[in-house]
């Protein structure tokens with residue numbers, strides 16, 4: 416069966432934690448903790464079709480063939496800064512995964528992404544790449560980051576965010592129809608400054624207390 420695109424991962428645990436993240440009174444430390452917890456739940460869904468190999472093990476009773484993840488075949492790509500909030504929890508689940516970083520900030524006037532850093536593991540074409548950034552607003556940052564990952568040779572990519580605007584989903588899926596989007600929620604719209612409404616504000620600033 417074809418996956419829907421985007422996939423909205425709206426488990427009650429995620430919905431509840433996201434509500435607390437949205438509240439303006441939630442502290443920086445609580446915000447970070449909740450994002451990490453949600454990232455585990457999102458990872459559970461996005462990694463659902465990860466391939467396993469089979470190894471022979473010995474239980475206390477007999478030998479058996481048992482499934483094992485090929486963690487090194489997986490590459491998480493964090494779109495800095497806010498992407499690190501999703502990355503940390505995912506790495507807890509798959510500690511042997513490789514990690515790439517694409518550093519982008521969104522110019523507040525043009526809303527165009529400005530790249531300041533890029534580092535990906537070798538043999539990216541052999542790996543499943545999971546690009547992570549909590550916010551898909553205009554979609555310009557995620558579309559640019561995924562283009563950079565493709566330019567480096569990746570062919571199997573998924574994109575995971577926490578909150579998406581309809582405008583961002585449209586822009587991203589037009590640019591990358593082959594890259595499925597996973598999100599915890601789709602909000603109403605963007606405001607005149609490109610912020611997701613009702614949203615949760617600036618994810619990076621709320622994670623690191625920079626505003």
Ligand SMILES: O=P(O)(O)OC[C@H]1O[C@H](OP(=O)(O)OP(=O)(O)O)[C@H](O)[C@@H]1O
Nearest residue numbers: 495496497520521552553554555556619
């Ligand atoms: O879909 P877009 O309109 O491009 O907006 C989304 C981008 O904006 C935020 O990053 P920001 O530029 O605030 O950088 P930061 O992560 O360093 O805070 C967010 O983490 C995304 O990367």
Ligand SMILES: O=c1cc[nH]c(=O)[nH]1
Nearest residue numbers: 552610611616617618
């Ligand atoms: O609402 C938004 C839009 C872009 N970036 C954010 O962190 N929040």
Ligand SMILES: [Mg+2]
Nearest residue numbers: 617618619620
């Ligand atoms: Mg920010």
